[in-house]
Amino acid sequence: MSTRIAKPAARMRKQPRQARSIATVEAIIEAGAHVLSELGWAGFSTNKVAEAAGVSIGSLYQYFPDKLALVEAIRRRHFDHVLSVIREASAEEKPLRQFARELVRGMIGAHSIHPTLHQVLLDEAPGDRGSRAAHASFQARYLEHYAAAVAQYRKRRKDTETMARVLSSAVEGVIHNAARRNMLDAPELQKQLVELISAYLSGSRAT
Amino acid sequence: MSTRIAKPAARMRKQPRQARSIATVEAIIEAGAHVLSELGWAGFSTNKVAEAAGVSIGSLYQYFPDKLALVEAIRRRHFDHVLSVIREASAEEKPLRQFARELVRGMIGAHSIHPTLHQVLLDEAPGDRGSRAAHASFQARYLEHYAAAVAQYRKRRKDTETMARVLSSAVEGVIHNAARRNMLDAPELQKQLVELISAYLSGSRAT
DNA sequence: CGAGAATATGAAGAGGATACTCACATTCAT
């Protein structure tokens, strides 16, 4: 599959043409991310999003045909962001420790605005429709980058994929947990996370 | 491996006296855990729980005064279980690798019935009332056990608490993620998780 | 057995959210 997909924004009822409406749509997506992260899927209602965006509920439905279309837009934006972070961290060849540091810094940055958005998007948000495909595709590319990094620092070719999965979910777990405690920018935590990644990838065979 | 601990009477409207009602209460809690894990907090309704338990909604309210009382009961049971797993794994002194193996085995066991219950309980379920205290107390004891293990295998006394936090959330992240993919009993995954724990705790200072 | 206690039932009340529409008002581009 080609990695270059057309970018005609998610299913929209109407394309915003003037600057005013572009700002409105942006505000809605941003507010949506905020509500989703703060209240979870259970508290995610179109009325609440509109209010949080400082916009009438009518305006929301002017551009998003559906509650799900809105979630898709939010998801798309967030996933694009995360993906670019990983891509950057694992771009060129660099020492293991530097890779770990950049990865941690990037991931923390990507989560510090809407701390639990990522998990909510993965765990609670639906499902149906063609978003399942996009979702899977994101997961695949996400893991690919991790796998590439694993392959680079680890000689054994065997469990690369499993290692990528373990590594990514461990990192996500730590960040998610830290986010819930407002500890995302504690320096010791960042340091220890770097340590965890480095230790795992340098693969000391200890007793 | 059922935990046979005396019940210090969770918030109940009526104590079940006959075997029949004890079974009913048990079925309700079990079904509640199932619904919570499967549908999340958003889909957790008393009617659904009663139906899943094969019991009338009236029976549910015979014993639980409240939706929240039910959640509390579920939470209590699950946390007790998890706590006993960690306690067992970090009980006596044993080689690092064995500790890691037992921990992983236990945690996976604790999650294989209701895969995402743990996360739902931590992330989505409320909060107010006196359950906040129990919640915090659980977290504290939970971390204590991890910290004890960290202290045992790591010489440095400095970042013990942070390390415990990182370790626990990493393990939880991996298990949670695996659960969502029905990969909880993939042997390579278990192996790699053991590897991750061992590597982190043996603390190789790699480049 | 049979009386009273424990247990189980589920239709119904009362209420609150929810997603979404539509007729209309406002602001823009040209």
Place this chain on the structure above:
DNA sequence: ATGAATGTGAGTATCCTCTTCATATTCTCG
């Protein structure tokens, strides 16, 4: 100035929710 783009928000219809209560069934124990 005119039509298109944009914004509004009260209102609708629907669906669920939690919880109660009067009644029915089953148990315990003398």
